[in-house]
Amino acid sequence: MRTFGLVGFPLGHSFSRNFFTEKFAKEGKAEQYLNFEIPSIDLVEELILKHPDLVGLNVTIPYKTAIIPFLDELDEVAVNIGAVNTVVIHRSSGGKPNLKGFNTDEYGFRTSLLPLLKSHHQKALVLGTGGASRAVVHALDKLGITSTLVSRSVSNGLIYAGITEEIMQEHTILINTTPLGTYPDSSSKPDVPYQWITDRHLLYDLVYNPPITSFLQEGLDHQAQVKNGYEMLVLQALRAYDIWNSTGNYSG
Secondary structure, eight states: OEEEEEEESOOTTOOHHHHHHHHHHHHTOOEEEEEEEOSOGGGHHHHHHHOTTEEEEEEOTTOTTTTGGGOSEEOHHHHHHTOOSEEEEEOOTTSOOEEEEEOOHHHHHHHHHGGGOOTTOOEEEEEOOSHHHHHHHHHHHHTTOEEEEEESSGGGSEEGGGOOHHHHHHOOEEEEOSOTTOTTSTTOOOOOOGGGOOTTOEEEESOOSSSSOHHHHHHHHTTOEEEOSHHHHHHHHHHHHHHHTOSSOOOO
């Protein structure tokens, strides 16, 4: 049976297995999707060898960048972003599997954000500096939106304590790429000066469980436009499936 799977640690929050299992059942496909919760990315090669029917992987936190040294090839989009969330596994008889990495997070985020944009959405604060933030920044660049990374470390750009009222007024898009607010720790949120959010702001949270995070609730309380990451997840998952089944070249 053709097998796909998700690599990450931990995986209790992930929607991928249910999404693909329901998709395969609905479409009558003899395919399966498994969770591979591994405590170290060093185990990925052994994992692939142990599952000879495995033809594709999704990659999630904390391995989106850590998996790159284990890959034989990278798609151009993945190269530019420096993070991978989709892997195609090509097997030849008796040979070592060939692994090619892609990034579909950028496509999912960009496609879901585009209908929400207004003329005053010219600058964005990207909260977090992990693999997901790299895809978000790449998507914003494609859309002509200037982005500034925000983290707890001054070495990674703007720090949370450095966000002034003027910066908030200029940056009318706020994007949470951190896991803060994910169930069951639903009360946590990035340390942003929410008092300066207005109805001109758009708050986008890559977290999708719960549907309205504490971060998004702050936006609603200040009449801002809000969106969670569920549509992005669906779009990136469908694009990943297209890549796994494509015999040609893929371009994001």
